[in-house]
Amino acid sequence: MFEAGKQMPRREHDIVKQERAGMLGIGTIARKVFGTPNDRKIKATRPLVDKINVLEPEFEKLDDAGLIAKTEEFKTRIADGESLDSLLPEAFANCREGARRAIGLRAFDVQLMGGIFMHQGNISEMKTGEGKTLVATFPAYLNALTGRGVHIVTVNDYLARRDAEWMSKVYGALGLSTGVVYPQQPEDEKKTAYAADITYATNNELGFDYLRDNMKSELNQMMQRDHYFAIVDEVDSILIDEARTPLIISGPSQDRSDLYMSIDRLIPELSDDAYTIDEKTRNVTFTDEGNEALEEILHARGILPEGQTLYDPESTTVVHHVNQGLRAHKLYTRDKDYIVRDGQVVLIDEFTGRMMAGRRLSDGLHQAIEAKEGCQIQPENVTLAQVTFQNYFRLYDKLAGMTGTASTEAEEFMEIYGLGVVEVPTNRPIARQDDDDQVFRTAQEKYQAIADEIKLAHEKGQPVLVGTTSIEKSEMLSQLLTQAKLPHNVLNARQHEKEAQIVADAGKLGAITIATNMAGRGTDIKLGGNVDFKVMEALDAEPDGDPEEIRRRIEAEHAEAEAAVKEAGGLFVLATERHESRRIDNQLRGRSGRQGDPGRSSFYLSLEDDLMRIFGSERLDKMLSKLGMKDGEAIVHPWVNKSLERAQAKVEGRNFDIRKQLLKFDDVMNDQRKVIFAQRREIMEAEDVSEITDDMRHEVIEELIDVHIPPKTYADQWDTEGLYAAALEKLGIDVPVIKWGEEEGVDAEVIRERMVEASDKMMTEKAEAFGSDTMRQIEKQVVLQTIDQKWRDHLLTLEHLRSVVGFRGYAQRDPLNEYKTEAFQLFESMLESLRETVTEQLARIRPMTEDEQKAMMQQLSQQQAALRRQTENAAAGHPPAPGEGDTAAAPEPGSGTPDAATTPLVEGFDEGDPTTWGNPSRNDACPCGSGKKFKHCHGRLA
Known part of the structure; x- marks a missing residue:
């Protein structure tokens, strides 16, 4: 073994060197002969x-x-x-x-x-x-x-x-x-x-x-x-x-704010032995003792009814939200995983350190974090359409x-x-010096060593880029540098808007920039600073100056500054932790030494870092204790680098396996998505979809016959009364099915033909009443809207299936195969349901009477008047009246259809039921009665 900060014994060093040289020699010879x-x-x-x-x-x-x-x-x-x-x-x-x-x-x-x-x-x-x-x-x-x-x-x-x-x-x-x-x-x-x-x-x-x-x-x-x-x-x-x-494009579901708040208040009452945390998989689970304690608290708070246990099917929702509340408290940390800005929980990308405005965690987890932080709880969303970047x-x-x-x-x-x-080879050879990692016993020793190293670099004018893994750590390091009276910039999600400016200044003589690992990615750090930014600043300061003269002056000044920075050693990238992925570390290291510039990179680690702590630093800690490492001493050796790389490679491999498995599940949905989207496009491209709707109607009749008049049965076994009721409800035709069933020589095929003839005649009459062009438009819109609705419901069903299918593994059944089989069955059921719903919707529509049109026009007029009042109040600075504020976002249905006043509505129009609204134009008043335009209300994207 070797002591911290000391060389290996000479003989041992020589042996290792010879072994490595031998191995490398064989590889080098092979590469010279064959090339990589x-x-x-x-x-x-x-x-x-x-x-x-x-x-x-x-x-x-x-x-x-x-x-x-x-x-x-x-x-x-x-x-x-x-x-x-x-x-x-x-x-x-x-x-x-x-x-x-x-x-x-x-x-x-x-x-x-x-x-x-x-x-x-x-x-x-x-x-x-x-x-x-x-x-x-x-x-x-x-x-x-x-x-x-x-x-x-x-x-x-x-x-x-x-x-x-x-x-x-x-x-x-x-x-x-x-x-x-x-x-x-x-x-x-x-x-x-x-x-x-x-x-x-x-x-x-x-x-x-x-x-x-x-x-x-x-x-x-x-x-x-x-x-x-x-x-x-x-x-x-x-x-x-x-x-x-x-x-995900999503729409709102029911508001459960009270439930989130109630559950949030009980989480702090749980003792540490009530749950176990697995940091490797970022998961938290209740112990048996924890379940008992939780059940008592839930009964006492009235969240769980008396006599009902956590294991009852009725308790599924409560158990789900308690688990999410526990995850929010124990696994998600403010200023690391998210920040609170303007009263909203904004997620932070763990790889780039950037805010992900508009993104929300699913399954009620985001709401649980909002409850934890005392923010306004936004309703959960239901998925209307989704796709992964992979697909x-x-x-x-x-x-x-x-x-x-x-x-x-x-x-x-x-x-x-x-x-x-x-x-691809670089245009000029890389001149950057990459130091071996320095490993300290404690985080405190590591940060003190980092501050000392930054001070040394700053004194000789070398710009320093310090990479951190979270906002919290970047701000803690910032305080340390402030105490040491070292001027610096901090680039993290809080300074998101100043990103380009901070990165442009990071290469200036003596500059110190603390950044979450990948902040500023995509913008080069140029030694001596960025000429274009300097020119813009000068033009702002001298608006009457000659732009060309200013640029010439600044370029000359920049050449001197660049030479001074190169003399000081170029950009020094100092990383404060290793990331789970070697690639993220390489990206940070690659900010220095661009286009043959000089530079330096160094990683400072401690046994308390997440990667070291989670992936087995105990043995290393014991070994270092035996070696007698003193406070502030670091262990530095290529073997340590190799060991860390192996740990990172294991994590990368595990993450790849997770992504690969998730992709297999998502591919099942993706195949179905492609079918649905291709079908939608075909329908949109078609001038006339009456043939499709006719086929759907005929298939529905076929299914009704099979259900009520099963094959190979006698007339007295037929359910003609049920068939009559079903024909009235699903097809909108009043046909004497019971009487037909009593006729001599009539079989199921004859009844089917008569029902097809009656339904075709009814739809022909409907087309004449509406006009052929209008009817074709109605059919197209009904088919598209029904496809969308069924697809949304199907997505939700698949989400639920995916959340429980993993348990099939306990029964020695492959969850993926089970998912594929059941997802296919669900897809077939969805298509059957689609045929029925389209047929039913088309059977119910009818032209509006003159009185109904007048009533509709009056309603629209009132809504537009309310909208005008709201606009005038907003322009005058008055707050909106109750009911005129923002409404929850909903999906964007199709637009560009006839005006709402002339759009045929499904019979039984209901302000509270969007399925009865037909297809309003984007600029029409929303049928819900809010007074807003449809595109700003129920037609607004999530």
Whole structure:
């Protein structure tokens, strides 16, 4: 063994060195002879890069119009059958020249390589600062020539807008259009953005627009036109870290605020032995003693009725909410997992440290946290449509990605998405110094050592970026630096709005920036500071100054500052903990040493860190105690690094297995989702769906006959009375079924034919009364709305099935197979129910009488008057009257249908029952009587 901070004994050190040298020698020889798979891929692109370089002088001679003419020529050649691969050298050469003229950047050979790999459907792993934003323009330009549209996906709205604005100059110089999609964007703008040749958007907005499109009722309302080719920036963050996050459009369910508050008050009364916490799986469960104590408290509080136990089926809801309350208190920590802002609980992304505004935890957990923090409790939501990022991005015909760190997850990218990972060489050799990890006994010793290290770096002018794992730890470290009188910036979810500015300043001489691990991702930290930000600040301070003169002055000052920072050692990345994923650590480390700049990275750890504590630091702690480590001493050795990497690899493997298993379950729903969404699109594309509704009606008649007149039975065994009642209720036809059953020689087939004839005649008469065009529109809307309603109910049923199917494992049955079987049966039942409901709805509709139309017009007039009053009050600064405030969000039904005054309603219109409202237009007053426009009330998206 070796002592802390000391070298190994010479002989032992030599033996280890010789063994390692021998092993490494064999591997090195093999690599020299055969090359690594990555080397072979790099080598294979050299001829293509050479072709592009040979073409460069030819494209330099073209004028600006000539570049655009080339684009049109390429489009024609593609239309004539030429492949994108054969066009690649010319297209890349054209794009390189367009970028050089438009934004003054000439792509390096390694950037062309990155673009080639992405065009081939791979992930290009390129280090921070290697110009990935420019690299994406090459495959985007080439694939956009097909006319099908390319989506470039970023992790936040700021980057989507920045990249779109910057790179649109390149695409514009080549004759292509650029669009950007962002939240709350006007619909006509969004449609234009999706119609552009290249569209920049966040992963969230793309996924939500996909779901919204599949809730629309007319094709011309849909935003996305195709899923052809997507380039995903920070691909590891989106397709790995957020892969398990479902995008959900939801509507409100009943308000249970009192129940949440009651349960929240009893959680602190539970003793520590009433439950057990498993930090590895982030789960908490009641012990047997805890269940008994809980039952007594629930009886005493009146939450659980006397005589009812926790194990009764009626107690399911209470037990579920108590479990969620316990999780909220014991597993979710303020300023780590969430923050409270403006009276709302806002989740924090554990990987990026960013706020996730608008995202809520499901199954009542978010409400339990709101109760814990004393915030207003928002009602639980029911799912109306959902998709995971895994399944959304697998919709694309071709997928590519780029990031600084993907190789550690290469297996998952290939297995789940079919994406290869290629490490693209840097343009200049990496000059960063990566220190071995320093492991301390306690967190206090670690933080003191960190403060001392920061002080040393600051004194020589070296900028320091300190990576932390939570807001709480970043602010605790900030207090430590304040006490040491070290000036610094803190970048976490609380300073979210200042992110770009703080990151821009992080490379200045002597700057100290504390950040949650991945805050600021997507923005380069440039040594000496960011010239563009400095110019903007100077222009604000000197509005009358000459912009060109100011830029020249600042660029000269920046060159001096950059040289001073390089002299001080470049950016020093100091990480205060290891993350569960090596990739997150590598991302943090990669912020330093961009484009051959000098830099340094170091990880400071303690045995009290989450990763060390949860994954077996006890043995290490005992060993260090025996070695006699003194306070403030650290253990530093490559073996420790290897040991930590193995622990991280185990966690990564476990997380991959969880994601893979979840994907198998989600694939069951995904297959059904594709069927439903494809069916909806077919219906929207069809001019006339009467054939579909006729088939549905005839199948319902078939089922009614089978139920009431079973095959191979005698007439006296028939239930003709039941058939008569069912025909009246489900088909809306009053036919003498009982009398038919008494006729001589009449069998089930004859009765079926007569019922079909009667129902067809009734629907023909209805079509004449409404008018053929109106009837076709009614049929389409009824079918679409019924599909949507049934699909929502089906999603809820599948959620419930998924929550209990795991228990089948105790009976030696495979939960996944059980889920697949039952989900399929449920899907078939849903389709049967769909036929019945559509038939029933169409049987009930009738044209409105003149009196009913007048009453409807009067009601609309009153609602519009109330809306005007509300608008006038708002403009004058008066608070809304009771009933005029915000209403709970509901799904967006189809729009663009005839006015509410002329929309045929289902018989028995009820203000409180949305299923009887027909299909109001987006700008009509909401039928619920709130006085708001439909789009601001029950037509508003969650």
